[in-house]
Amino acid sequence: MQPRRVAMISLHTSPLDQPGTGDAGGMNVYVIELARRLAQRGTEVDVFTRATSSRLAPVVDCGDGVKVRHVTAGPFEGLTKSELPAQLCTFAREVLRAEAVEAVGHYDVVHSHYWLSGQVGALARDRWRVPLVHSMHTMAKVKNAALAEGDVPEPPARVLGEQQVVAAADMLVANTDQEAKQLINLYDADPGRVEVVHPGVDLTVFRPRDRAVARAGLGLPQDAHVVLFAGRIQALKGPEVLLRAIAHLLAGAPDLRSRLVVPVVGGPSGSGLDKPEALASLTDELGLGDVVRFVPPVAQAELARWYAAASVVAVPSYNESFGLVAAEAQASGTPVVAAAVGGLTTVVDHGRSGLLVEGHAVDAWAAALRRVLTEDGLHARLAAGAVAWARGFGWERTAAQTLEVYRRAHDALRDPLGRRAGLDGMLR
Known part of the structure; x- marks a missing residue:
């Protein structure tokens, strides 16, 4: 089954932000490029992200089946990433509210990016009765094991949050074989629910030039x-x-x-x-x-x-x-x-x-x-x-493999014995 519509959650950074500063980087590129390639294959994508300015339109239609939905959760400016966990409940409530005005079964899959989004995605998954696919992008345990001089370690709350999301997700997408092993060895992820899908490169933009x-x-x-x-x-x-x-x-x-x-x-x-x-x-x-x-x-x-x-x-x-x-x-x-x-x-x-x-x-x-x-x-x-x-490393291959992960996540959801436990009380 190919999903008709996917709810992507990228809470802490918008795919519309300029990569290279603040919290915007490779994950921003990943989310928007994957969304575009999925839409080209017939799967519409709504990306939910936290609004960081009152001037942002509630919904930005990126064309060709991709929309970015700006969710108001906390003050528009001044929040650091470490302060965002306090806004998870508000963000999750607004995501659920946005879906509630649509027909039943509006989304077929939730795909969350980074652990903060995964916590919201788990709640949406349980409410909408659709599978949760999660991409970690970075992991606290890995970062803390290889800190640069002068860098600040990730807090225990993030480690715990990541463990909860890993336990809840129907499927986990790892960027590389090494990341898959880290999910299994450091976070006790079920090997059967971890799939390696390499991110892509826009080979029409990044190509040899004079x-x-x-x-x-x-x-x-x-x-x-x-x-x-x-x-x-x-x-x-x-x-x-x-x-x-x-x-x-x-x-x-x-x-x-x-x-x-x-x-x-x-x-x-x-x-x-x-x-x-x-x-x-x-x-x-x-x-x-x-x-x-x-x-x-x-x-x-x-x-x-x-x-x-x-x-x-x-x-x-x-x-x-x-x-x-x-x-x-x-x-x-x-x-x-x-x-x-x-x-x-x-x-x-x-x-x-x-x-x-x-x-x-x-x-x-x-x-x-x-x-x-x-x-x-x-x-x-x-x-x-x-x-x-x-x-x-073309994005077309990434999109095709991601759709296969969505199919596997649907199979896991339909199997009562394979369904992961929900995150009861996580956001309380």
Whole structure:
């Protein structure tokens, strides 16, 4: 059975927000792109998200079967992610109210994203008698096991909330095999209810382009070594690792300095919001003011030009459930140097589409970057391999596999012995 209509819940961040700052990132891209591809296959999608401005329309019709519904729950501005659990009851009530005005059976599936949404999704599932499919995106236990220096651990309340959602979901979608194992080993998820579905890349937007044209349009020198960082500026993403590696690289190869450009495309997020100038201060401290360029978050089409203009994209994260930046960069024909953590070990084909670095030691990162920039023939081989590897991550495949997960969730719901327990009292 293919569902006619899916209620997606993305409570803490809207798929309409600009990725790269605040709480907006790869999950935002995931939700809107998956919704669009499902709609193209005949399944309409309503995305419920918390309204963050009184100026937002209650419903935004994105066209072609996708609508974003802004739910009023708490003050429009000023709430941090840690304060959102207090608004779960209000948010859930408004979601149920929105469905109540429709005909019985309006939604066939609830698909929640991130643990906060999963708590609301479990309540909606029990009220509407439809299956709950949940995507974690990130997990507290995983993040806390690999904290970056200066980062703040996730609280016990989130760990408990995640365990409750894992227990309640009819099906869990994991981005990679490693995430599936983490769900099973760390959260005691039923292996039969965990399915691996890789996120996708819009291969029409992120594709190989003429590098000279891209650089000319962005004001970059044609002969430059461009080492790009793209994403939210927070400790988890490791931008300071890249800057220290660049300083180490230049100390050993000062002749590269005149040609080196390091664009940092993104804005503060998470713990980075507490010290929004910290990365700029580190840049000055390391004497890299003539090398590093800070660029505000940009739209997908513009980001594709930055990828195409880069010599290499650095992804020094301490953890990634998938690693969308690495996938997008490779689809654009640009090699990646990434940390060998989380989903990046799936997204990057080491030695063929990019290089994986074990750990975050500055000398190891500097050596890997230097190889891609200067080793004879390596960049060309990796660039060709990057395009070929990225072809396996199209959104169309993601949508097809997600629809199969929905079918399995319906089967689990119809089987009284296989039905997960509800979250009775969770939101009280």
